[in-house]
Amino acid sequence: MxxxxxxxxxxxxxxxxxxxxxxxxxxxxxxxxxxxxxxxxxxxxSSVLQSVYGVGTDITVTQTASATTDGGRPSFGFGQSGGATGSDGTTKLSKSRLSVTRGTTAMSDSTVKTVTSTSGVSAASGVLNLTNSTFSGSITQQPGSSSGSSGTGTGTGTREAPTGGEGGGFGGGNFSVDEFTVTGIPTGSSTVGPLTSAKLTKGRALTASDAGKDVVVLDKTYAKSQSKTVGDTISIGDTTFTVVGIVASTSSDSATASDSYIPLDTAQKLSSETGKVTTIYVSATSSSDVSSIKTALEKKLTKATVSTEADLASSVSGxxxxxxxxxxxxxxxxxxxxxxxxxxxxxxxxxxxxxxxxxxxxxxxxxxxxxxxxxxxxxxxxxxxxxxxxxxxxxxxxxxxxxxxxxxxxxxASASSTGTNGARGGAGTGGGFPGAAATGAANAGTSGSGATSGGFGGAGGFGGGQTASTTDVVLxxxxxxxxxxxxxxxxxxxxxxxxxxxxxxxxxxxxxxxxxxxx
Structure with missing residues (x-):
């Protein structure tokens, strides 16, 4: 019915x-x-964040950056033997410097143990984010000039060159600064970190036996831009490294968190940051523990910045x-x-x-x-x-x-990450080499050229403290x-x-x- x-x-x-x-x-x-x-x-x-921070990263711990007196620009000391002068009076200069990435501050690697011992933490891994800056160029000395004194060239353009006149001097020159990011990672197996979201495309990954060795794994995008493959060599901090592997992000076609990866102890030694790390990646036992872990870490590490996955997601722009x-x-x-x-x-x-x-x-x-x-x-x-x-x-x-x-x-999408993937050529406004053109050769970033009256340094500087890894994502x-x-x-x-x-x-x-x- x-x-x-x-x-x-x-x-x-x-x-x-x-x-x-x-x-x-x-x-x-x-x-x-x-x-x-x-x-x-x-x-x-999540895909964008994985390419920067790694799969399984629930929390990241960094040290609050401190102000620097030199603006954070790299300095290059050449000394009397800084370059070789040819028969044509041209002096070629080249110098590399491996330093902590601008906008970051190194902290003791004992902090990793402190983080690991916190209740609710499943795993933690500390890495050292560095920037390799290579200054290279040439100075042409006019006939009849006496050899000028060689001082220390800095990114702020404080080096003075002999002034040119009718009797000679430096007639001109051409300089470039190339930068790429280097990340020192633990060579043992790790369940959390920047490479947990990467896949090996060629060669092999870093192993425990690579500790202290001059071996490097390159990001696929960077390796392609530099025409590097497994077995080739690359200079990092004036040290020759052998490429043993190529990695790519599994989340998208974007680059991984860094251009290159070397053993952590090697990175600490070359950068004079022994026993230091810049970022600690943390994985929580349960997603429900993330908030309590953050609170606990903030109490333990009063000078550190503790960011959760939600905080990191807020950095995604575009x-x-x-x-x-x-x-x-x-x-x-x-x-x-x-x-x-x-x-x-x-x-x-x-x-x-x-x-x-x-x-x-x-x-x-x-x-x-x-x-x-x-x-x-x-x-x-x-x-x-x-x-x-x-x-x-x-x-x-x-x-x-x-x-x-x-x-x-x-x-x-652009995911902000601490560090620099590129260089900026300084538009020289102060002292420097008259007639020299300063250009920034960068992997990813903004390049500029110095004015004819400028040197290297000045307003442009050498890169910034934050970079954005930009990628296109198919929705x-x-x-x-x-x-x-x-x-x-x-x-x-x-x-x-x-x-x-x-x-x-x-x-x-x-x-x-x-x-x-x-x-």
Missing amino acids: FLTYLRRELTNRKKQTVIIAIGMALAIALVIIVSSISSGVKAAQ SLSTASSLVSNLGTWLSIVVLAAAFLIAILFTISGVSRRTREFGTLKAIGWSNGRITRQVAGESFVQGIIGGVVGAVAGLVGILVINVIAPTIS HAPVTVEIILVAIGLAILGGLLAGVLGGWRASRLRPAEALRSVA
Whole structure:
């Protein structure tokens, strides 16, 4: 009886059923699409962070950078034997310097033990982030000039050169500064760190037997730009290193966290930072422990900066950040408003339908139908309408997700990381070599050229303290069974809510009043 009556009423009121179902379907489709895009944005954000910080990194610990008197620019001491002068009077200079990356401060590697002993920490790994700066160029001495004194060239342009005149002097020169990042990593196996998100494409990874050796693993992007492969050599801090492996990020086509990776103890020795690290990567036993671990570490390490994965995610910028903000704000609120509107439409149409069925419900009550039975009948009709709307909405949502994945929109993302991947050529404003042009040769960064009156240094400087690893990420909206079930459940909930309210309205009708209203 119940099902027969239910089918007849839905068939006789097709218009109401269609309107309620369409309203629910639109709301449910929007909820599914927004939820899937939100999951896709989070996955893209995690992908970008993995290329910089490594898989499994829940927390990073760094030391607050201290101000430097020289602005953090590298200095190069050449001395009397700093270069070789040819028969044509041209002196060639070349010097490399391996130093802690600007914007970072080294801390004792004993801090790693402190972090590891903290409750809730699963693993911790300390690395030393360095920048290798190579200053090279030539100075041409005019005929008839005496050899000038060789001092110490610094990135701030404090070196003075003999002034030129009719009798001779330095006629000109050309200088360049090339920089690339170097990361000293533990050679033993580690479950957390910058290379946990990298895959080996050629050669081998660093092993425990490489401790103290001059071997290096290069990032694939950097190796390609420098035409390097396994077996080649590369100069780091005036020391020749052998390339033993090439790695690439597994998360995207972007570069890994650094241009090159060498044994930690070797990096500490070459940079005169023995027993020091700059960044500690931390993995928590459980994601629920991250907040408590951060609080505990901040109490133990008062001078350190403790950042969680959520803090790191805030550093992701570009159109990915815009998409994330759009989904989390506009998308979420739009879904809530549309869902509320669909519920309201269903309730109003159901109550309106009950009002038009006054005679019907009065007759049913007159022949013995109870209030509960009438309420269940109206609720059953709305329940079916909610299911229809939920199913149609789920199909529409899946089609929308399919369209998004077929279009595969590309969004850019930049993840800020401490360090420099490139150099900046200084636009010399102060002293220096007259007539010399200073150019910055960089792996990734902004290059500039010095003015004809400038030297090396001045306003341009040598790079910055923060870099942004920029990459293009293809947005993929995943489909999960949970999202579909929740969406259909919301549609059913809306139908039941409308049915209960409509049924309550119908149950309050008195048979006599109902029959008189149509007499």
